[in-house]
Amino acid sequence: MQLLPALLLFLVPLLSSCAAFLLPLDCSDIYKQDTRRLSGVYTIYPIGPLSGVQVFCDMTSLGGQWTVFQRRMDGSVNFYRPWAYYKLGFGNVAGEYWLGLGNLSLLSQKKRFELLVIMEDFEGHTVYARYRWFGVGPESLGYPLRVSGFIDGGAGDSLSYHNGHKFSTFDIDLDSYLLNCAKLFLGGFWYNNCHRTNPNGVYRWGPDDTINSVGVEWSTWKGRNYSLKAISFMMRPAQ
Numbered sequence: 001m002q003l004l005p006a007l008l009l010f011l012v013p014l015l016s017s018c019a020a021f022l023l024p025l026d027c028s029d030i031y032k033q034d035t036r037r038l039s040g041v042y043t044i045y046p047i048g049p050l051s052g053v054q055v056f057c058d059m060t061s062l063g064g065q066w067t068v069f070q071r072r073m074d075g076s077v078n079f080y081r082p083w084a085y086y087k088l089g090f091g092n093v094a095g096e097y098w099l100g101l102g103n104l105s106l107l108s109q110k111k112r113f114e115l116l117v118i119m120e121d122f123e124g125h126t127v128y129a130r131y132r133w134f135g136v137g138p139e140s141l142g143y144p145l146r147v148s149g150f151i152d153g154g155a156g157d158s159l160s161y162h163n164g165h166k167f168s169t170f171d172i173d174l175d176s177y178l179l180n181c182a183k184l185f186l187g188g189f190w191y192n193n194c195h196r197t198n199p200n201g202v203y204r205w206g207p208d209d210t211i212n213s214v215g216v217e218w219s220t221w222k223g224r225n226y227s228l229k230a231i232s233f234m235m236r237p238a239q
Contacts, residue, residue: 023049025110027057028065028236037064041093046106053103054093058234062130066116066234067107069099072216073230075203079187083172086188087139098200101136101143101167107235108135108146114238115147117199119155119218119231122206127154127221134235142166142174145190156220158197162190186214196220199231 023045024030030042039059043052044067058066072079077096091097107113115134120126132149144166150157166174169188173180181194187201196219204215204227215227222228 026107026236027055027059027067030057031059031065039064046103046110051106053089053099055099056093056097058232061118061234062116062128063239065236067099067236068232068234069104070097070199070233071231072096072199072203072228073232079200080202081169081188083169083188086167086169087143101139104136105138105143108137112238113235114149115159116234116236117155117159117218117231118234119221120229121222121226122229129153129155129157129159129218131159132238154221155218158218158220161196162192165190165192186211199233201227203227205229 024033025046026044027042031037037059039057041054042057043054045051046053056068056071058064058068073096077091079098081090086098087101089098089100089103113134115131117129118126130151130153131147132151133147135146137144137146144164145162147159147163150160165176167188168175168182168191170180170182173182175181175191176193181191182188185194185198185201187198189195189198189200198213198215198217201216202214207226208215209225213224215225216231217224217227218231
């Protein structure tokens with residue numbers, strides 16, 4: 001009879017360890033575990049059982065398995081937010097949202113990722129930019145962007161200009177410009193001096209030069225002052 005408590009003491013940590021092992025780190029794990037492979041909202045666990053966070057998984061684009069960490073589609077969410085929001089994440093995972101710099105940095109420590117940026121204009125055209133390597137450094141370094149290995153899917157390369165730069169918001173200015181790029185262009189991003197893409201800028205409707213370059217822009221595709229209808233940044237383990 002005394003064997004049962006001893007057995008339980010042995011099995012509980014073992015079962016907990018197995019459960020933690022099966023928890024998906026990102027959407028690629030869900031893709032492997034769930035044979036339905038449907039795009040939608042799922043829960044991932046960047047650092048274990050207590051770190052569950054909801055994300056949108058794109059299971060169809062270019063082979064699927066993509067963890068979406070930024071998405072604009074209708075202007076329903078305000079992206080002009082302070083550092084704390086960009087660190088922790090905000091928005092509606094079923095619609096527009098930002099996953100959070102903290103989660104991006106944690107994920108970057110676990111695996112080597114690639115990046116896909118899919119965008120659409122108001123005329124119904126869809127293009128993409130793909131990068132073979134993507135990562136985000138720790139907060140102590142300003143959450144720097146690491147991106148390289150551009151592959152053109154019709155969008156051109158507007159992101160490499162931001163490679164190596166720290167993240168900036170209107171309340172924490174870490175860009176390379178004399179002034180605050182986040183304040184000037186009404187967003188939060190890895191601004192350089194200042195931007196060639198501004199995916200977290202003001203949601204506007206197509207061409208609009210009322211205020212210069214504050215829209216949701218990808219300059220190598222539609223140029224300055226064209227605000228996109230939709231744009232999504234997504235990551236998956238490099239293949």
